[in-house]
Amino acid sequence: MRGALASLGAVAALVALWEAAVRFIPISPNLLAPPSAIAEALALHPALLLEHGWATAHEALLGFLLAALAGMALGAALSASALLRQALMPFVLALQIVPKMALAPLFVVWLGVGAPCRMAFAIFIAFFPVLIGTMAGLAGTESGALRLCRVLGASWWQTLWRVRLPYAVPQLLAGLKTAATMALLGVVIGEFVTAQQGLGYVVMFGASLGETALVLAAITLLCAIGLVLYGVVLAAELAFGLWYKAPLPAGEFA
């Protein structure tokens, strides 16, 4: 709680510093609009920002949910079947190394410039962290706990449900956190590339007009959407933590 307050304080200080800097140092507002100008832009174009913000938000949320489902399903399947792992893991690993976000234009070629293209790309981007998190989680069961299950004659299903799944959740949640950010990024990059609608489009449009305040206003909204998506996962983590009660194993970085 104190950490959260400190972070809030740091952010507030940063915003104040920013406003002061722009006021006292003669910077062109085209280069760096002060926070007050961003607030103004938000108030000035509510309909525009709301419309495009909604488009971005619901595509990102839907993309995230579908990616989470697909990632968990395939992750569980890969954990269960060695044959499937041998067949698919080389591709998964290869895709981990290449800059996946650069593949956005392919989705335009395949699916046109509409929402399906952006969502498919968002799912593609967000899917991998979930897959990896699920697999790492299911593989990360303490060996002693598995031995205990064997001693007690637990069935495969009981072992999965009672032991391996609870052990997997922290890793899975870490994957979902990354996926939440990735889904939003996928939609925004898709909007950059398709230039049709959404906050990414507003950002590009504003940038080309030199409307820095509008760009920053759209980016502020993007960050807010990102935090809400992240918050969804955080809420799941909190709910899980209430049941788990023990300290969760540390998540991953990056």
Place this chain on the structure above:
Amino acid sequence: MTAARLPAAPLLAALLALALWEGLVRWARVPAVLLPSPGSVATSLWEAAPLLARHALATGGAATGAFLIALAAGVALASLMVLSPLATRLLYPNLLLFQLLPKVALGPLFVVWLGLGLPSLMAFAVFVSLFPVAIAMLTGLRAADPLQIRLCQAQGGSGWQIFRYIRLPTALPFLFAGAKVAATMAFTGAVVGEFISADAGLGWMVMQAVGRSDTPLIFAALAVLCVLGAALYALVVLAEDAARRRWGTRR
């Protein structure tokens, strides 16, 4: 037998996938605009080779440069935070906040600030690849065994010696993990920057090809891009192996 099979199996699977792809495209007569056959991608790769090479150099140069800058800056930032509590207080909350933001979406801002061209492209690529390095390095520096630090202090080790002989070796594996992410992110940043606005580079070339619906060229350019990205990643892995051999087996 088993040693030979290990690298051969994925290669075989990839070849099989390529053959399947070629066969599918031919058998189902998929239009080249949707999915070009590997053969036509290869043709496009061959025909556009000089052009691809020029743009690959631009993108690869920008991404590699950005990666190196991000590496240096990330290590410096993390070291500063470990050596100075004040720096930690000032920087750490902001670092965490930025970690939550969709950083790649901020690309257009860099165009607004720095205009079109290499400086804005590289600044953006540095921006997106800096955080994985800084956070990984910080985690690593903080993961040092407190007992080892006590031991060093007990023998009169200075703060710098503790940093050099205990924190840095502990942090190395973390740094490499962060660098792997950063290598991919540097290419992502460079290419997304080129998507947004550029007059050169593979990302720009792909967007041009999208406009002309030249799908084989899109595939060719993306293939080059993936190879470049994988190459930088591979270099990091090689450096990690070298470091591990040089400074012990700690993973």
Place this chain on the structure above:
Amino acid sequence: MPDASPLAVEAIRFHEVGKTFPTKPVPLRAVERVSFGVARGELLAILGPSGCGKSTLLMMAAGLEEPTEGRLERGGMPLVGPHRQTGVMFQDATLLPWLSVLDNVLFPATIRRIPHAKVVDRAMELLRTVGLKGFERARPHELSGGMRQRAAICRALVLDPDLLLMDEPFSALDAITRDEMGDVLLDLWQHTHKSAIFVTHSIREAVLLADRVLVMSRRPATVAEELVVPFPRPRDPRLADTPEFTAITAHLRGVIAAGMQGEMA
């Protein structure tokens, strides 16, 4: 006193049991054709240096490993796989971190689909006996290492098994806690009179707790010496300070050292 007459059905018997692991490039011979039994109500200690294959013996008794040759009998019947009436304890407590102490103790009932209501009284009684009364609702991470291992004992005993298998159950604990756990085990065992196999590399622990000690040779494990501990029960921990006790431990130490030298030669 344990009933050692050959006519009585033993809790478990090893018949010429050997075990080889198919490791590469050289297969690992862990156990070399050993035969022994555990009478009903007997506490048998298996003593030996680290990595001598004594844990493999226990794994086979638990039905987790199959012998390469020979066979095992459990209560006169061939042993195939984990047995319902066997309780097992390992070096780590391996309590599930998200379950309370009581739910961890009841975990075997959960897996066997036995209603908790049927065994919860027994679980509470066991927790009280090992001194964990009041900690039923605590989480494993709130307990000390010794307390966790006590909970693990309760979990092994909750379904009232007739055979208890323990693989170096106290070796992860500090010396003081370890002695304490020996007392707890002695106390529990003297109340319940279960058959038990206790794998350890502590000579003192083996002699203090067991009716009979098997000293294993280095790998592949064979029985180097069998010793019936002559002290009557109930035993007191202070027994370990008597000259008679020290004479036996010195003798066993000699047997183990001789085995090590044989290895060197």
